[in-house]
Amino acid sequence: MFFVILTFLAWILLFFVYLFPQFYFSELVLSFLPHIVLFTLSVFAVQFVLLKNKKIWIYAKFSSLFILLFGVLFFLYSKEYNNFYCWLWFDYDLQSDESTGINILYSNILYKNYNYTGLLDWINKYDADIVLMVEFTDEHYQNMKENLHDKYPFSARTSWSQKYFWNVVFSKYPIDNLTNNVDQWTWRYSHFQLEQNEQNYYFYLLHTSSPVSYKFFKMRNKQFEILVNDFDKHDLEQSENNHIMVLWDLNASPWSFYYKKLEQAMFGFKNMTKNFTILFTWRIKSLAFITSHIDHVFIDNDSLVSNITRLKTPYSDHRWFFIENFR
Numbered sequence: 134m135f136f137v138i139l140t141f142l143a144w145i146l147l148f149f150v151y152l153f154p155q156f157y158f159s160e161l162v163l164s165f166l167p168h169i170v171l172f173t174l175s176v177f178a179v180q181f182v183l184l185k186n187k188k189i190w191i192y193a194k195f196s197s198l199f200i201l202l203f204g205v206l207f208f209l210y211s212k213e214y215n216n217f218y219c220w221l222w223f224d225y226d227l228q229s230d231e232s233t234g235i236n237i238l239y240s241n242i243l244y245k246n247y248n249y250t251g252l253l254d255w256i257n258k259y260d261a262d263i264v265l266m267v268e269f270t271d272e273h274y275q276n277m278k279e280n281l282h283d284k285y286p287f288s289a290r291t292s293w294s295q296k297y298f299w300n301v302v303f304s305k306y307p308i309d310n311l312t313n314n315v316d317q318w319t320w321r322y323s324h325f326q327l328e329q330n331e332q333n334y335y336f337y338l339l340h341t342s343s344p345v346s347y348k349f350f351k352m353r354n355k356q357f358e359i360l361v362n363d364f365d366k367h368d369l370e371q372s373e374n375n376h377i378m379v380l381w382d383l384n385a386s387p388w389s390f391y392y393k394k395l396e397q398a399m400f401g402f403k404n405m406t407k408n409f410t411i412l413f414t415w416r417i418k419s420l421a422f423i424t425s426h427i428d429h430v431f432i433d434n435d436s437l438v439s440n441i442t443r444l445k446t447p448y449s450d451h452r453w454f455f456i457e458n459f460r
Contacts, residue, residue, distance in 0.1 A: 234460025241451035251447030339381035
């Protein structure tokens with residue numbers, strides 16, 4: 134009977150999360166929605182086994198009910214999953230003309246990641262035009278600056294910090310750091326512009342608060358509102374010569390109630406990570422099977438990228454993105 138009660142409580146919990154996604158608890162559970170889809174399918178299948186097992190009749194008599202209940206949950210959650218990913222794999226763009234844009238390497242490298250050689254090896258291997266990192270500390274800078282500045286003589290960082298910390302960009306081309314134009318409180322993201330091949334590129338590099346507590350959950354949602362307001366204020370001219378990219382450790386999955394609100398507010402932008410069939414960009418280091426999709430790449434609707442590759446970041450709990458031919 135304990136197994137029956139536990140199964141029924143799991144159904145109630147998941148049904149509550151689906152119906153009330155705005156709550157903090159629901160936000161955390163929805164971060165792992167692909168795992169929920171797998172769980173509901175597994176329970177659905179197990180009930181068929183129990184239904185035919187006469188030796189455990191006390192469970193079997195509830196199996197028909199649980200087949201129905203978890204079948205409904207599987208349908209609802211799998212629909213949410215499929216509503217985000219479009220499974221394009223960038224095929225629509227692979228036939229485009231030769232590279233005329235720029236290549237970008239991005240990752241949350243983890244502030245206590247001391248594998249400087251590994252990080253530099255990745256940067257040198259992909260030889261991107263610009264490298265963007267979050268959680269980049271003074272220690273990283275001191276151990277990597279000689280190599281980085283040889284290849285990337287132009288750099289910028291978040292202006293509110295006295296250290297190289299949180300957000301940093303290294304570029305082969307001159308950049309115009311616009312971060313000081315961002316009127317915010319202690320949270321500040323990086324905003325910069327560069328010109329290449331007679332094209333103007335605008336970048337936003339963000340690292341919002343992680344919802345590890347209710348306080349930080351509310352803080353992250355406030356940061357979303359600030360960003361939307363800033364886009365309205367900046368009102369960058371949308372033309373064929375302007376390309377805008379927003380790269381971030383958003384600390385929100387695509388199935389978050391607050392992510393959906395943010396996406397709707399960012400009219401004129403598209404999330405390029407939708408092109409994957411499934412994507413995990415973060416994991417719990419001690420429990421590697423617990424993963425989520427919380428890093429995102431937005432570009433304006435008039436721009437293109439040829440491909441985005443997810444790469445393993447050495448000794449980090451996040452993954453690199455190598456973005457090719459942004460134009």
